[in-house]
Structure formats: structure tokens, C-alpha cells
Amino acid sequence: MARYASSPCFLHELQPGYRGHNAPSDPVAWSDIARWRKGERKRLIDDRRSVPPDERRALSDRIAEKLDKVIGSLEGRLISLYWPIRGEPDLRSWMTARIRCGAQIALPVVIRKGWPLEFRAWRPGEPLERAAWNILVPSNGPAVQPSVVIAPLVGFDAASYRLGYGGGFFDRTLAAMRRKPLVIGVGYARSRLTSIYPQPHDIPMDVIITEE
Numbered sequence: 122m123a124r125y126a127s128s129p130c131f132l133h134e135l136q137p138g139y140r141g142h143n144a145p146s147d148p149v150a151w152s153d154i155a156r157w158r159k160g161e162r163k164r165l166i167d168d169r170r171s172v173p174p175d176e177r178r179a180l181s182d183r184i185a186e187k188l189d190k191v192i193g194s195l196e197g198r199l200i201s202l203y204w205p206i207r208g209e210p211d212l213r214s215w216m217t218a219r220i221r222c223g224a225q226i227a228l229p230v231v232i233r234k235g236w237p238l239e240f241r242a243w244r245p246g247e248p249l250e251r252a253a254w255n256i257l258v259p260s261n262g263p264a265v266q267p268s269v270v271i272a273p274l275v276g277f278d279a280a281s282y283r284l285g286y287g288g289g290f291f292d293r294t295l296a297a298m299r300r301k302p303l304v305i306g307v308g309y310a311r312s313r314l315t316s317i318y319p320q321p322h323d324i325p326m327d328v329i330i331t332e333e
């Protein structure tokens with residue numbers, strides 16, 4: 122009879138910071154991790170949606186204050202933000218105020234599953250339209266290369282890795298950018314995980330901002 126050193130599900134044996142083997146990837150480990158991530162995404166999204174809107178508003182304002190400190194001068198900066206969905210921090214009033222300070226804003230657009238995102242320049246008042254997953258995106262706006270990318274977090278870990286919605290869009294986009302932007306993950310402290318069990322394709326955030 123075959124004897125195994127590990128039980129079929131050995132996720133509990135993985136160390137935080139595990140980055141896979143030298144081989145491209147270990148399919149058994151990745152399928153376990155992918156399944157675990159799916160469950161965590163649902164739990165974390167339900168959890169943040171359970172926060173009353175007033176409290177979410179207060180947390181978003183706290184995050185916005187901290188963003189100013191991390192980004193510093195806004196003059197001439199091109200910042201990619203996002204149109205909030207599923208209880209993400211709402212930074213739209215911060216965005217409007219920062220445009221008045223000289224910042225330019227872009228929003229991410231899904232062109233196609235499995236492709237990098239496009240960043241499209243946008244100013245308040247310009248038309249938006251519903252696209253994939255019902256997310257509002259600029260109808261026109263030229264494609265631009267932001268120097269700051271703000272990525273919403275479904276979850277995050279102590280090594281600044283981000284758990285998103287599972288499309289791999291931000292990872293693919295950051296991997297493809299010729300000039301590496303400052304990458305800021307924003308989310309709530311309650312979305313902290315011990316580890317997301319980072320894989321070779323996962324790119325860590327430069328900074329993570331929560332309300333704490």
C-alpha cells in the first residue's frame with residue numbers, strides 16, 4: 122500500500138512566505154490553495170458587507186487621510202483608483218478633492234479575461250458605462266500609465282500580498298508594466314490574513330493602508 126508523508130490536503134503544513142517549488146508550480150498545492158482562496162474571498166466579502174454603511178464611510182475617510190500621507194505631493198501625479206463595488210473602501214470624494222490639487226485620475230478597465238487591465242484617464246463629469254461585473258468604467262478616456270496604482274483588497278497578509286476577486290488582473294497588469302508604479306493596497310483591518318500562501322505570480326503591494 123502506498124504511504125504518504127502528507128495527508129491529501131496539506132495546506133496547514135505550508136509556511137507563510139511559501140513561494141512554490143523551483144518547478145513552475147506544484148499543481149496539488151495550487152489547487153488546494155485556489156480552493157482555500159475561493160472560500161476566503163466569500164467570507165471576507167460577506168464580512169465587510171456586514172459593516173453598516175455609516176461605519177464603512179468612517180473607515181473609508183480614515184483610509185483617505187492615510188493615503189495623503191503615503192502619496193505626498195499630488196502635483197502632476199497620475200493615480201489609478203477604482204469605482205467601488207462589493208463594500209470596498211469608497212475613496213471617490215478623496216479622488217474629487219485630489220483632482221483639484223493637480224492629480225490626474227485613471228480607472229481600471231477589464232479588456233478581456235486573462236489579459237492585463239487597461240488604465241483609462243477619467244475626470245468627474247465624463248461618461249461612465251457598466252462593463253464586466255457591472256463595474257463602472259470610463260466610456261472614452263485615453264489609455265494611460267499611472268505612476269501610483271491603488272488596488273482594493275479583498276484580503277491581505279503580513280508580507281503585503283493581496284487577495285483580490287480571483288481574476289489575476291492586478292498581478293498580470295503589474296507584471297506587464299514597463300515602469301513600475303507605487304502600488305498601494307487599500308482595505309479594512311478586518312480583512313487581514315496570516316498568509317495568502319503567495320504563489321510565483323502574486324506581486325506584493327509596496328504599502329498597505331487600512332484604517333488602523
Ligand SMILES: Nc1nc2c(c(=O)[nH]1)N(C=O)[C@@H](CNc1ccc(C(=O)N[C@@H](CCC(=O)O)C(=O)O)cc1)CN2
Nearest residue numbers: 203204205206229231254256273285286287288290291
Ligand atoms: N472596484 C474594483 N474595480 C476593479 C477591480 C477591483 O478589484 N475592484 N479589479 C481588480 O482586479 C478589476 C475587476 N476584477 C474582477 C475580477 C474577478 C471578478 C469576479 O467576480 N470573478 C468571479 C470569480 C473568479 C474566479 O474565482 O475564478 C466571480 O466572483 O464570479 C470581479 C472583478 C477591474 N476593476
Ligand SMILES: Nc1ncnc2c1ncn2[C@@H]1O[C@H](COP(=O)(O)OP(=O)(O)OP(=O)(O)O)[C@@H](O)[C@H]1O
Nearest residue numbers: 283284285286287288289290291292293296322323
Ligand atoms: N502574470 C500572470 N500571468 C499569467 N497568469 C496569471 C498572472 N498573474 C495571475 N495569473 C493567474 O490569475 C489567476 C488568479 O490569480 P489570483 O488568485 O492571485 O487572483 P487575485 O489576485 O485574487 O485577483 P484580482 O487581481 O483579479 O483581484 C491564477 O490562476 C493565476 O495563475
